[in-house]
Amino acid sequence: MSSTRIACIAIIGKNNSPLHLSPFPATSNTLKYHFLTHATLDVFQARLPLKSNGDSDFGLLYSVDEGLAAYGWLTNTGVKIIVVVDVGGGGAGTPAMKDGELKPVFRALQTAYIQLVCNPFYENDEAKPITSKRFIEEVKRIGENWTPGFAL
């Protein structure tokens, strides 16, 4: 029985173009997660008009095939952060995640993104993927180290 872990972290730009996507472990099928995260944009689009309280957390977007669940976060600049969680086969024995347990993950990712954008040499035009090593390392650290109940 495998434990709950992060399967993929994706940063999507304001215009729905992917800025960064890293699957965990890094060798797994990137394309699958590309399709998966792209499809979550539908949910952002559908729920966005109803988000009036300024809450960034979109919570569970949906879960697919018992194992993967996509959670979303929207920054106030329109950048979307999507974390796909592998709940480990979806068995009844897997400890389910608490509501809002991913919030620290999203916050850490948003902080990393803010640090990236604050760099005056970063060209924030959403035309190409993020290449900052520091940012990618940070995402990797978050993605690999997180377990439910783990403080980042």
Add this chain to the structure above:
Amino acid sequence: MDAYPPELVTHEAPLLIVSGLGSPERHSPPSTYPQLEQNGSLIACAVAPVTTPAGELLLDYFLKTDCSGIWAARPAERQKPQTPAWRIRAVGRDYTLPPRKARPPADEHFTTPLEGPPTRIQALHSPISPLSPSSPLYPDGVLTPLWLRKHQTLLPAAFCAAYELYTDTNDGPLQNQHDNALIAAINHQKRFFAPPGSSPAAISSDDIRSPAFRSRFVVALLSEKSILSSPRIDERLSYIKRSTGLVPGITFFFLPAHSSPVEVHQFVATLLTTLHPHAIDYYRELSKHTRRKRNRGSVPPPTVPSSRALSLHAWSLRYELKLGVFAEFRQELDVAARSYEAAYEKLFAEVFETTTSWSERWTEARLLADTLTLRIVRCHLWNEQYTAAKRRWGSHVVQMAAVLDRKGLGTETYGFSAWMARWNRCLAELLQAANLAVLAPLVPPARGSLLDVDGAREAQALYVGGEKGSAAVSGGGGGGGGVGERMAAADYLHHPGFYYLAAAEHLGERAQRGKRVSVGAKESSYDTYLCLPPAEEVVWEGEGPRIALLGLARREFEARGQRRMACGVVYSVAKLRMAAAARSGVGWGEALKDLRAAAGVYRREGWWEVLEEVLWSVVECGRMSGDGGSVVVAGLELLCGEVFRERRGWRYDLGRCLEGIEAVKVRPTMVVRGGDVVSFLTATYTFSTPKIHVGDLITSQLSITSTAHPSSTPITFTELKLTFEGPLKPIHLHHSSSCVPPPPTTTSRVTKLDLKNKLTEQHTTPDAPSFLAADTDLTLAPGETKVFELAAVLREAGDAKAVCATFVFVSDGFELDFMLMLEADEEEGGGGVHILPSAAARRRQVTANGGSGAWWIEAPLGAAGGGTTELRRKPLRAVEPGRVEILPRPPKMDVTARSAVVGDVYVNEIVRIEFGACNGEDEEAVVGVEVKILGWPGEEPPKITWLSPDSSAEAEQLATTAHYPLGRLPPGASAKRTFTFPSPSIPADCAIEITAHYHLVSDPETPISKPVVAEMPVINPFRTSFDFSPRVHPDPWPDYFSLPDDLAPEQPLGITQRWALTVTIAAQGEGTLLLTEWALPVHAVAGGIVATVVADAAAAGGQPKALNSGAPATLTFLLDVQKMSLEDRRAASADVALSLSWRRTDTSPEWPEVTNTTLLPVPRLPVPGSEPRVLAAVVSAPAPVSPSADVPGVLHLQYVLENPTNYFLTFSVVMEASEGFAFSGPKQTVVQVLPVARVALGYRLFVYRADAAAMGERRGGEKGVWVRPALRVVDRYFNKTLRVSPGSEGVGLDKNGVMVWVPTGEVEEGGKVVEEL
């Protein structure tokens, strides 16, 4: 759910059998049931079925309500359902009810060698009981679908027999005969069913001899004719009712003739509603019966003893299951769920543990387990326990997997994948059947509807769950339920699309696993539960079912607005189609269509990695299907190196991308818009300047850059067409191999090709619009930038914009027109493509003006370069470098205008202006001149007089705004003309605009104009002030005592008074004016006077006076005023004007001197009436009253007392002493003046010294001092003081009285004298 026996998964509803209605082909198909024909109870009836239209209509309505609305009628908020749900089967007149008991078995069945002689039959059971030897369950099966079939299709809760009343004739005996037959038939049928209200014991008895079924028997009677045409109907009906013992409205229903569809529907609804409580009772009785059997706690005795038998637990599992089913019949789904749960637990605890996994019973148990779970899930859905439903569904997977791992063949088999696929699909189908409102696709509210606002507040729900109490209904297994349990993501019930998708994925897994099956394997070594045996599985092609599932999923996603999700599904479908097509060779086209649709979505949002995958698939599909166009376009896109990875081993050569594809039959010709595809080419077009004139040469640069993969072959375009908006001609660049330059020595990736002088004008056909063309090198290597410098002569004015660059690529295999928009907004991905990194980078390089244009210049490389040059980008300031504003041809005519005078123009002057034009054009021009005066006071502008150039011809007078033809001017020649016009007579702020209109002789169509504008303020030339004061008339007054003899009637007889008008005049403008003549014509007089201007000696023959603003001049006019009559004492007035002739002193010598005459208005001059007055006058000559000799500094002052009245007047005169002067003369005296006479008093004044304070300067720079001699003259009779008025030059008046001017020179002298003395 199709894989399961339909009976197991059907949603239960009370069964109603409608008998004898409609034609046989509309009846429900007969159900099979063991021993039905041999042992069942046949309800036979001789009466023909009702097949009239009314009967068919009634049957229609019965069948329409069949099972419909089970979910719609679901009690919301635990309320009673609105209309009861029924399962309705139509059967013929004869109907067989299923047998209660099986036939006693034939002996040979049970004679086994081991058991010896046949045993005694202990008890008979139902033909489907595991105890009956003939049953399929015998000896240890748990439950057969037949049992469910019995209740679902054979054994009704109510039996409705339909008959028709005989109304063919009104023949009474015949009717009676038919009625009696009807009654007999009804009574026969009625026997099979227990009468209403009979004791429940009848059904609980297992006695075969109690034949009555508890089903309610009702009769529906139809009538063909109404009571009007068949009057005995009522009577006959009551007779039938009486004879059959049926109760109207409860067991007897009559449908009158000619009932409308609504009435028929109502009839059916009433019938069903009436029967429903009974149906509930019926199934409740069955439940009770089952519960009793369960509570007995023992296995019933078998018909024949057997060594294998169902255990007690299995029996109670049977009973629980039956209880659940009966509860479901009653729509008490919460009760049903509990029974099913109990059955499920027993199934796992008992049956799976004791059954061997390869036996048929194992498969049956699995079927039962699956269907039980489905029923439980359905119950939860019914009760809105979504999370519970989802968990129950999931826990069954875990349970099954555990059981299979432990006892079966594990979960790594294709059979398990197939089961998982089916299991997901079942959930999706269940959800679709349930059509839950919470998951239903949102229908966008109609535009403008009031619900618009509310509708927008609700987002499409993709999943539901998390409701209260859901945790309590947790499935068995590890995850124990408890309040406050965490919700896993998978616990949310998603919409069916997700489950169809998952099913498709599991099918894919199944196909993969199926491929690994070894062909010769034994069937028993594979899990073949509800799927193919291994031999067939190997060749099973899963694409079809998967595409079908994905299609279902796609529909669900699209209905809920999940476009991107649907797009991903479409891509999966395309991949499957490709896999299928690879085997069958057909279907590439459909796959290509799907791929292209999917590519659009990813292209728009910049998901390059995904798009790359899709495009490679497009290439493959295109190659296989023979769609060369798709291959070329996808190949074109994949060339883009900045977003796509380079594929190893792929030959990136656009020109040869169709080589070796036999499937391409037709040579494709394509037009591709740059905004629709990911382009490896970027083109920018820049004009060197944003504004330019017609006739000038505009230089522009087209720079094209390739971002193709480094390994790709350089691409050579055949032609490059540039199109413009506005008056620019298209430019066509053709590739010519002769133009290819030698390989560059530098490593620079930028090449500049100068085509400025190579563009020639060409026509395709004589009528077609012309274009500019040039031959050049159109080969573009990867990463290279080519800059084409172009030049064109502009012919027309207007705004021009570079719109589009079309790259024409012609190869052996295809022809491609690639249109790249050059406009900035097009480029920024407003269309179907997300912005590319290079475009974004270009956008960042903005100048301060917001433009991003650059101009490539050749700059020396510096010292290291050794004199070579390199190309550099120089930022352009223009915001839109691709746009140029073409201004009209600028006039090259030099136009000058020179006024004759410097400075301001005066009123009433003749203005002379010299106009000059010099032709700066290259050719002869025809010129005309137009003069406009702006701000002219008054309506009519003045006429312009053009002086002829050689002064021989006469001057030409033209109205303003009229053209004065200047004639032809050869290049470089100039012409001068002079024109004059009178300036206005009142001051005004004018401006003069002189415009030279001309056109070139070669181009008469293009008018050109060159204006010159000058300000022309018109002002008054003079500044004037007036002083009007009386004077002492030198002539004697007329004699009082004599009259002239020749008294003409018109001759004035009054006293002549002299007045002086002193005009102080100065020039207003800057220049000096020469005043040559001045006069004071009298316009009018009033008050009976005659006014004559006495010619001033100084003025008349005087020298011209020079006037400028600094030095005012004085003009004095003497006016003699004489009353016509002596008696006339009225006040009078005179209106005069000042006429001045003047000329400028500052005109240039070449201009003739012009004397202008200005008439200045003078305020009206008042002449008071005839009253006594005193005038003080300085006289130069010694007064006759002064006998003394001349004393220097002595001023002679004469006071003249005039009495023009007819009275004798006495004045007392006092001269007051003053500190300023001494005087001689009468200090105090009395003067008597006769009527019409005057008296002069002489005084000599000696001024002591100059009082510094009183010192002043009089006009003309004369120094002196004013003294104030105060003479008081009082009329003694009237005691009235007479004012003294000044009467000569040198006497002034202010508020304190009369002042006398004493020139200081004399005073100083005199002062000296005094001191010396």
